[in-house]
Amino acid sequence: MQYSKKVMDLYKNPKNVGTFDENDANVGTSVVGAPSCGDVIKLQIKVDENGCISDAKFKAFGCGAAIASSALITDWVRGKNLDDAKQIKNKEVADYLSLPPVKLHCSVLAEEAVSKAIENYKSKQKKTEE
């Protein structure tokens, strides 16, 4: 597979690898994809008192494109409020990384991971309010 330099750089030195405490009320967690499909992304966001994402981390089981897409999107969501973070589209990720067509699903997975992590955070907040 011929990847762009950006993919290779993110694969070799992926930023934001790691985990937060899932039980922290300020943390939203998502796990998307399936081992049987060859791609799993676990993505976590930490939200501050202003409703902005202060930090994001990921772990990925998958090819170079899956790792690079998760590393990139965790970088992009940082500092954004939840609504803006949700606006990041897979196409932006794919274009930035120049992903080959056969790897577009990796960027779709990254977008889905962000969206589900936000949902998870919101549902946790709702529960604490109740």
Place this chain on the structure above:
Amino acid sequence: MIYMDYQATTPCDPRVLKEMLPYFCEIYGNPHSSTHAMGEEAATAIEKARKQVANIIGTVDTKEIIFTSGATEANNLAIQGIAKFYKERGNRIITSEIEHPCVKETCRALAREGFDVVFVPVSDNGIIDLDFLSKSLTDKTILASIMTVNNEIGTIQPIDEIGKLCREHGVIFHTDAAQAIGKIPVNTENVDLMSISGHKIYGPKGIGALYIKGKSRLRLAPLFHGGKQERGMRSGTLPTPLCVGLGIACEIAQKEMKEEFERLLKFKNYFLKKIFDNLPKVYLNGDKEKRIPGCINLSFDGVEGEGIMLGMNDICVSSGSACSSQTLEPSYVLQAISIREDLAHSSLRIGFGRFTTMEEVDYVASKIIEVVNRLRSMSPIWEGQ
């Protein structure tokens, strides 16, 4: 760059190239022009090559060898040729789930034409289910095609037993021996047709051969029509340099096979020990014993195959993961041996061959250990393990 993909192809041995060279610009006569000296000279070289090919599969009758453009053509010619010539006899064709695509797809094409194709499953060790095969042999069965050695996991099939079973039932037996020639002793005693490839045995690409047992008096419907070369079964002017290359490649492989087998076996044992000693949850795909030593297929729990390959781009290996294919389907061979789905995505095939050194084997093992550890540390499905 370290090359460890010897099942995909092999480099042409310089000794092979040397023998081929005069047949490009000097001895260029058409080997089928038997009326003049230039043609005669080329024809003599081809007949010598035919003998060398015959030798490696233990046959003496050179008329049993037909040159083709490679194993793909040999397999197509054998399967289509028999199916079409003997279709009045019956319409069942038997093959296995782990055949190379050039056999599988040829059989599928025949199924679309109305043939009843049976894909015999393999056990979890990658060896064909003989019981199933035996039950599939009906009086409507005309042909069985089962490979000698699998190209992905390196397992060796019980060709003699299969051949005997077929003979008992009056079924023609073909085997694709592309991955077996020069690696293990191969003979044609229980085989009617056998396919051979040049570029898998340090010969040139673009040449192969089909063995057709004389005693079986088989007829094949040809794929090509033309000048009726190769006794009408494969029309087209023979490529003298390529035929010479295949011949000498067979001769060298035959001469060096025993020693080479032992050398690669040492490499395999060293490599596997180093990997297993340093990494937990690594699985060898395919039977532990009935396999060629130069083909190692491993699954690394928790990491994806293409991801591993990307981390060692100075090393050429291959993977059965979906991500390294264009179809997003993991290897059908690994699916056929029923390994866990995620482990099919986690596989690497490491191939050793004639020009592999112990230093390379050691380096590649170290590199794999390093990359797998790094990827596992960032894998969500490896967490907590």
